[in-house]
Amino acid sequence: MIDPENREDRRKVAPIVPSQSVAGRTLMFLVAIMTFLSCVTFGGVALVQKSAIAWSADVGREVTIQIRPVEGELMDANLRLAESIAEETPGVANAHALSIEESEALLKPWLGEGLDLTELRIPRLVVVELSDPNGADMERLSRELTAIKGASLDTHAAWRQQLNTMAGTIVVSGIMVLLLILAATVLAVIFATRGTMASNRDIVDVLHFIGASNRFVAGEFQGRFLMIGLRGGVIGGVSALGFFTFAGIITAILLPGTSGAQINVLFGSFSLGFGGIAGIVLIVPVIAGLTAMTSGVTVRRFLAQIS
Incomplete structure (x- = not known):
């Protein structure tokens, strides 16, 4: 069996x-x-x-300073000042102001090709790269940018x-x-x-x-x-x-x-x-x-x- x-x-x-x-x-x-x-x-x-x-x-490693055109203000001078303020902020690696051509390139996907944007008073951007996103003093940067008329800081927190x-x-x-x-x-x-x-x-x-x-x-x-x-x-x-x-x-x-x-x-x-x-x-x-x-x-x- x-x-x-x-x-x-x-x-x-x-x-x-x-x-x-x-x-x-x-x-x-x-x-x-x-x-x-x-x-x-x-x-x-x-x-x-x-x-x-x-x-x-990637978004957290960069912040953006936007400078709007203001009557009586020199845009180039404000851009250089914003770069200087950003580079002196702890945790910032470098700051770079976008040229007119680079700013126009950002708008072309929405406004189309072949448009003459030289006559438009478009805001200018300063891209700030952070060496230490967690240690960068964004409050100090935002506070010091109040010295520039039309300047504002975007940390992209909403996007993140x-x-x-x-x-x-x-x-x-x-x-x-x-x-x-x-x-x-x-x-x-x-x-x-x-x-x-x-x-x-x-x-x-x-x-x-x-x-x-x-x-x-x-x-x-x-x-x-x-x-x-x-x-x-x-x-x-x-x-x-x-x-x-x-x-x-x-x-x-x-x-x-x-x-x-x-x-x-x-x-x-x-x-x-x-x-x-x-x-x-x-x-x-x-x-x-x-x-x-x-x-x-x-x-x-x-x-x-x-x-």
């Missing part, structure tokens, strides 16, 4: 879930799709978050706040999408396990007749579904890595210079980095383990109902 609890005898017993069953292949492809969607969601969140952090850091809010919203949305995908995976595994149990009810009854415990039967299903989850997870994870690689190549080759630059600003050339790749690799065993655990719990409940 075969002892189903003995490991050597278990090797001789045919698996309860056939390795090439249609249900097994279908579930494997389903797990692969869910893993792919999870990895793409995680990768997209990682890309946008990394870009948002880079944007916030909006970027941080956007990044946080994307992260929370990505987590919610991941949870929904995992929930859908759990439901699919539950239905697949119940269907497999129903189709193999005779085999389960025979195993019980020869003395197999519910723990043994559940372990057989759990091991089988773990392999299905691993195979599907690897397929989905590799496909996601290929997707990001392919997207980066296509973006670099097919999109024109301006559009490609905008995509790079948003997603950083689709470069996941070590953290993004590690996260995708980690998702694979997580989904495989979730598949195995869900099938094990479902089998135990099914067996408890028929016992």
